Amino acid sequence: MNSSSSSPKVPIPTLERLATYLRFLIDLEASHVETISSTDVEKQTGINAAQFRKDLSYFGEFGKPGVGYNVQELQARIARILKIDQLQPIMVIGAGNLGSALIGYPGLTEHKFHIAAAFDRDPAKIGCLQGNLMILDEADVCTVNADIGARIAIICVPASAAQGVADTAILAGVKVILNFAPIILRVPERIVVRNVSFLQELAVLSYHLSSDTKK
């Protein structure tokens, strides 16, 4: 629903949960837990145990009957499935509030994502340092990416500019897009887009306030 095209077999909700499992496993590993069972996962995350097992089953066998899963090994295998076992270069387009926040977000590197370049269209921003990253001219996306080879773009520009920069990014060789602008991007079949929208999330939450009959 969120993506233009999807892989043949694996459900998208499964992929979303994989990322959750990964995060969870990393924490477990930090706590020196060596083994975990699917029922433990359910207890600690609220995700159904059978769901967990089935999600994993799309990618092979991971656990030992009667024992459970080796935390470290499972963590490593999920990371490999999600292709975040090696540094992944990313371009950020739009260095406003949100773009800057992303550039400064430490969690990215922690998960092997690396912001290789940041662009903006505002001359006042171009050339400025953001953290240790220089803001580049949006017009140079293509030439710069010839060097960098980023296949992931994060779009943080206002809605009105989003479609344009998406087109540019795709031209520059980007394969997947994380879109923070509150519009639906029109892209070729082969490009995968995921949208993140605070406004949408807030709207859903706002709706749920109604069910409180309490004054």
Next chain:
Amino acid sequence: MNSSSSSPKVPIPTLERLATYLRFLIDLEASHVETISSTDVEKQTGINAAQFRKDLSYFGEFGKPGVGYNVQELQARIARILKIDQLQPIMVIGAGNLGSALIGYPGLTEHKFHIAAAFDRDPAKIGCLQGNLMILDEADVCTVNADIGARIAIICVPASAAQGVADTAILAGVKVILNFAPIILRVPERIVVRNVSFLQELAVLSYHLSSDTKK
């Protein structure tokens, strides 16, 4: 899957799309479009026409057969359904990169959301102005919210602190939570939580890079 509790009848995906429709309709209105049909919606947003009609059908009848929907009226009605037809006070907890970005995000006011208070735990930040909002002490969430009456909280603190501030916010009378921390919050049944996770989104996108057999 994302929310703890849900309304009796309306599917959550429908609510998510309603926010999309709303945004789309606002844009149409700005372009002085008066009427639109469900097939037009499909052409312009990619969302199936029947889906659009069914989504609306959960809330009554909106269109005229043979004609379509009045943009302005539909926009107003969806806004009322989502309860974003009147200013909604929100509290933001955590004034780091992300929290600051949210505070400065103009789209929020545009959609009748109003950040009434922002909190942090870092003494260096407390008392500082962020835009025209003073950062308050996280310890004062309860007392401050007695005045403000925010029922929505946005959590922008690191994962390790998220559960704690969620508990506090709930104690302070918050009913729904937008959680940006990459953990699964444990909350009472009645509280609705929605999670936003860049990392998760990026992971899903990263996975899709595999399907590019191109070297």
Next chain:
DNA sequence: GGCACGCTGTGATGAAATTCACAATCGCCT
């Protein structure tokens, strides 16, 4: 060694969401 328990992996079942398809309605055109 054999038995009993615990846990995995998965086919079968059930629930939920999406899409289809069509009767009912509206406005326009003649």
Next chain:
DNA sequence: AGGCGATTGTGAATTTCATCACAGCGTGCC
């Protein structure tokens, strides 16, 4: 005035996702 093309609203069919339930395996205990 009456018929026709367009479009809605919605039961039914389809597809997708989540859960159940159990056979089979591995482990440790007696």
